[in-house]
Amino acid sequence: MEGPSLLILKESLRSFKRKKIVDASGTTTKIDPTKLIGERISDFKSFGKHFLIVFKAFSLRIHFLMFGSYRINEQKDATARLHLKFEKGELNFYTCSIVRIDEDIDEVYDWSTDVMSELWNPVKARRKIRKLPDATVSDVLLDQTIFAGVGNIIKNEVLFRIRVHPETTIQALPPRKLTALINEARNYSFDFYKWKKVFQLRKHWLIYTKRKCPECKGVVTKKYTGRTLRRSFFCEHCQVLFE
Numbered sequence: 451m452e453g454p455s456l457l458i459l460k461e462s463l464r465s466f467k468r469k470k471i472v473d474a475s476g477t478t479t480k481i482d483p484t485k486l487i488g489e490r491i492s493d494f495k496s497f498g499k500h501f502l503i504v505f506k507a508f509s510l511r512i513h514f515l516m517f518g519s520y521r522i523n524e525q526k527d528a529t530a531r532l533h534l535k536f537e538k539g540e541l542n543f544y545t546c547s548i549v550r551i552d553e554d555i556d557e558v559y560d561w562s563t564d565v566m567s568e569l570w571n572p573v574k575a576r577r578k579i580r581k582l583p584d585a586t587v588s589d590v591l592l593d594q595t596i597f598a599g600v601g602n603i604i605k606n607e608v609l610f611r612i613r614v615h616p617e618t619t620i621q622a623l624p625p626r627k628l629t630a631l632i633n634e635a636r637n638y639s640f641d642f643y644k645w646k647k648v649f650q651l652r653k654h655w656l657i658y659t660k661r662k663c664p665e666c667k668g669v670v671t672k673k674y675t676g677r678t679l680r681r682s683f684f685c686e687h688c689q690v691l692f693e
């Protein structure tokens with residue numbers, strides 16, 4: 451689940467804020483769900499791909515990994531990793547990793563690296579990227595210490611928007627393209643958020659999982675690129691490989 455999806459989750463849980471947990475269970479082994487009974491939720495936050503349930507003295511960090519999911523006021527056929535019951539309603543989280551954080555989350559998380567955060571700092575991102583001359587643009591976009599929240603869909607769409615080949619290295623990338631990459635990582639994340647909210651995300655994909663380039667109508671290349679070896683979809687004709 452990429453950053454924008456977690457922002458949508460956060461918004462849909464608004465009504466559970468300040469509500470007390472009356473029952474809790476689940477298959478999670480890293481925390482004891484029964485210890486949550488009686489606790490009141492102070493807030494929900496997201497940082498990159500981490501979803502946070504904030505209590506007065508601690509927080510729960512939920513990472514949905516590749517196949518994680520959730521249900522609000524309903525259940526799936528599977529047993530939840532974490533089930534939280536309230537006087538009115540329930541939350542269920544599946545196939546995710548759940549960790550308890552006892553430290554102050556403002557100390558744990560640097561909000562300025564989260565592309566969806568109002569504290570997002572593009573100058574800081576640029577400084578970090580400059581220190582990775584040999585890295586490819588496709589790996590840099592997925593680096594959660596630089597672009598927290600960016601996942602593989604955002605990576606592909608950003609690179610198509612700025613017409614850069616995923617295997618271009620940072621040292622070969624012209625400065626104006628680096629600026630565009632940083633700006634679009636945030637812009638596209640907000641478009642993703644806007645489209646996903648109205649169930650129109652897929653419809654707006656230009657290159658991700660596509661066979662034909664929307665611009666030149668040529669064949670889209672699919673390749674596992676960079677060190678992360680995540681799927682890249684790109685047009686060899688429209689997206690420049692800077693060398």
Ligand SMILES: [Zn+2]
Nearest residue numbers: 663666685688
């Ligand atoms: Zn093309």
